[in-house]
Amino acid sequence: MNEAVVLTSERILEVTEDVLRRYGLAKATVVDVARALDVSHGSVYRHFPSKASLREAVAKRWLERVSKPLAEIAAEPGPAPAKLERWLRELFDAKHKRVCEDPEMFATYLTLAREACTVVKAHKQDLIAQVEGIIAEGVAQGAFDVADPKTAAAAIFDATRSFHHPAHADEWAECTCSTRVDAVLTLLLRGLAAR
Amino acid sequence: MNEAVVLTSERILEVTEDVLRRYGLAKATVVDVARALDVSHGSVYRHFPSKASLREAVAKRWLERVSKPLAEIAAEPGPAPAKLERWLRELFDAKHKRVCEDPEMFATYLTLAREACTVVKAHKQDLIAQVEGIIAEGVAQGAFDVADPKTAAAAIFDATRSFHHPAHADEWAECTCSTRVDAVLTLLLRGLAAR
DNA sequence: GCGCTGACAGATTTCAATATCTGTCAGCGA
DNA sequence: TCGCTGACAGATATTGAAATCTGTCAGCGC
Numbered sequence: 336m337n338e339a340v341v342l343t344s345e346r347i348l349e350v351t352e353d354v355l356r357r358y359g360l361a362k363a364t365v366v367d368v369a370r371a372l373d374v375s376h377g378s379v380y381r382h383f384p385s386k387a388s389l390r391e392a393v394a395k396r397w398l399e400r401v402s403k404p405l406a407e408i409a410a411e412p413g414p415a416p417a418k419l420e421r422w423l424r425e426l427f428d429a430k431h432k433r434v435c436e437d438p439e440m441f442a443t444y445l446t447l448a449r450e451a452c453t454v455v456k457a458h459k460q461d462l463i464a465q466v467e468g469i470i471a472e473g474v475a476q477g478a479f480d481v482a483d484p485k486t487a488a489a490a491i492f493d494a495t496r497s498f499h500h501p502a503h504a505d506e507w508a509e510c511t512c513s514t515r516v517d518a519v520l521t522l523l524l525r526g527l528a529a530r
Numbered sequence: 531m532n533e534a535v536v537l538t539s540e541r542i543l544e545v546t547e548d549v550l551r552r553y554g555l556a557k558a559t560v561v562d563v564a565r566a567l568d569v570s571h572g573s574v575y576r577h578f579p580s581k582a583s584l585r586e587a588v589a590k591r592w593l594e595r596v597s598k599p600l601a602e603i604a605a606e607p608g609p610a611p612a613k614l615e616r617w618l619r620e621l622f623d624a625k626h627k628r629v630c631e632d633p634e635m636f637a638t639y640l641t642l643a644r645e646a647c648t649v650v651k652a653h654k655q656d657l658i659a660q661v662e663g664i665i666a667e668g669v670a671q672g673a674f675d676v677a678d679p680k681t682a683a684a685a686i687f688d689a690t691r692s693f694h695h696p697a698h699a700d701e702w703a704e705c706t707c708s709t710r711v712d713a714v715l716t717l718l719l720r721g722l723a724a725r
Numbered sequence: 726g727c728g729c730t731g732a733c734a735g736a737t738t739t740c741a742a743t744a745t746c747t748g749t750c751a752g753c754g755a
Numbered sequence: 756t757c758g759c760t761g762a763c764a765g766a767t768a769t770t771g772a773a774a775t776c777t778g779t780c781a782g783c784g785c
Contacts, residue, residue: 342728364776375730380778489706490713494689502697511684518685526721537758559746570760575748 342374344382344392351393360443365389391451397444398458401429402465409465415473416524419491422469426462427498427516434504445501463488473527480529487527494523537569539577539587546588555638560584586646592639593653596624597660604660610668611719614686617664621657622693622711629699640696658683668722675724682722689718 350371354363365386369376383389408422434441448455467488473479481487497503498516506512545566549558560581564571578584603617629636643650662683668674676682692698693711701707 365778366776376777377731377779378729381728384778386777486709486713487717489710490717493692493710494714494717496695496698497688497691500691500697502695503691514681515684515688518681519689522682522685522689522718522721524721526717526719530725560748561746571747572749572761573759576758579748581747 342372342378342382347372347379347382347389348392348396351389352396355393355443356440359439360446387450390447391454394444394447394451395454397447398454401426402458402461404429405462405465409468415469415476415478416528419466419469419473419527420520420524422465423491423495423498423520424516427495430499430501430504431507431512434501434507441501441504445504448501459492463492466491470527477529479527481527491523491527495519537567537573537577542567542574542577542584543587543591546584547591550588550638551635554634555641582645585642586649589639589642589646590649592642593649596621597653597656599624600657600660604663610664610671610673611723614661614664614668614722615715615719617660618686618690618715619711622690625694625696625699626702626707629696629702636696636699640699643696654687658687661686665722672724674722676722686718686722690714 347368351363351368354367354371357363358367365379366376368389369379372379379389383392405422405425408418408425411418433444467484470479470481470487470491471484474481474484479487497506498512498519542563546558546563549562549566552558553562560574561571563584564574567574574584578587600617600620603613603620606613628639662679665674665676665682665686666679669676669679674682692701693707693714
């Protein structure tokens with residue numbers, strides 16, 4: 336029957352995200368977060384050892400929201416080439432949608448990600464591993480001809496940077512963008528294909 | 531016989547580059563440039579209408595030093611696939627060398643380039659046009675099979691961003707870098723090849 | 726006992742006064 | 756005449772004092 340809201344890490348993260356949205360990355364302080372939670376800032380430090388670790392946790396949540404739907408696609412059955420294309424397009428769409436629906440929040444997460452480079456590296460490794468899985472599957476199906484799926488997965492990731500790395504986000508709104516995506520995907524799938 | 535040094539735009543650009551190297555981008559002022567030239571800053575404004583246009587001209591010079599050797603490769607005779615690979619490797623080497631030999635100056639030029647986005651766009655168009663030429667040549671030789679050389683050139687440019695776009699410069703020192711370059715080039719050349 | 730508070734020291738940010746710079750132009754000197 | 760100078764107004768950057776924030780911890784109250 337006790338409805339007193341307990342202070343959990345999860346709740347702090349949610350409220351932190353709100354505060355970031357409201358105040359912007361530069362102005363959002365731990366004191367602001369504590370105020371929004373109606374506790375003292377000391378309590379926040381009970382759950383996160385530093386402001387940096389709090390921000391890192393926010394970044395991690397955000398990246399997980401990107402990688403989870405992708406993992407589902409990677410786990411589906413079916414021919415690898417089509418699946419790889421679907422996976423990549425889903426990745427691009429996820430990023431493009433985020434930047435066009437809420438550019439300020441995207442900028443916030445981008446800066447956050449720069450600070451939390453460990454988390455970002457792990458995210459990248461996760462994504463490349465997913466691609467590697469799809470490519471290995473394609474090789475097993477006889478659809479792809481590559482010497483080493485790991486290297487090939489890294490190459491696919493590198494070769495599609497223009498469409499998923501935030502440094503190029505300003506080009507994602509250009510009208511030629513979808514044509515360019517098509518061209519690169521065609522080239523890469525041809526490059527992987529067994530002949 | 532008059533050896534009085536005349537104030538030319540070219541001389542101003544050279545000295546400006548020196549000043550940028552010495553003071554750094556943030557601290558280099560038009561007054562500093564004028565002082566280094568031993569003239570009043572009003573004289574500099576006689577040759578460049580604004581500080582921005584002076585910086586733009588410096589950026590342009592720098593980009594031309596990148597594109598000129600590439601244009602020479604593009605103009606050479608020979609089979610297109612090998613030439614395309616050589617051209618791309620020369621592009622990567624040029625960038626990688628610059629960042630590793632003088633990281634501070636690279637950062638300076640990077641910021642300069644951000645400001646002078648018109649100049650950068652023209653540079654990009656120039657490079658893509660060079661690639662388009664090589665690809666068209668490859669199609670004529672029967673080595674490449676692509677529907678549209680223009681689109682394919684843009685795709686090659688997009689797909690190699692990781693190795694020539696300055697946003698990714700911090701990865702160019704990694705030991706895996708040359709492996710990754712090889713992997714992407716292999717994939718792309720396979721993707722272009724007639725079969 | 727246990728979780729929270731709030732005061733505190735040192736680090737960081739803000740803000741306004743001050744200094745410097747950009748871009749213009751009337752006038753000097755060759 | 757013609758290129759250059761240097762004073763000037765408005766814009767931008769620097770500086771240092773004051774305010775705020777981060778991270779800690781002794782102690783309060785449940």
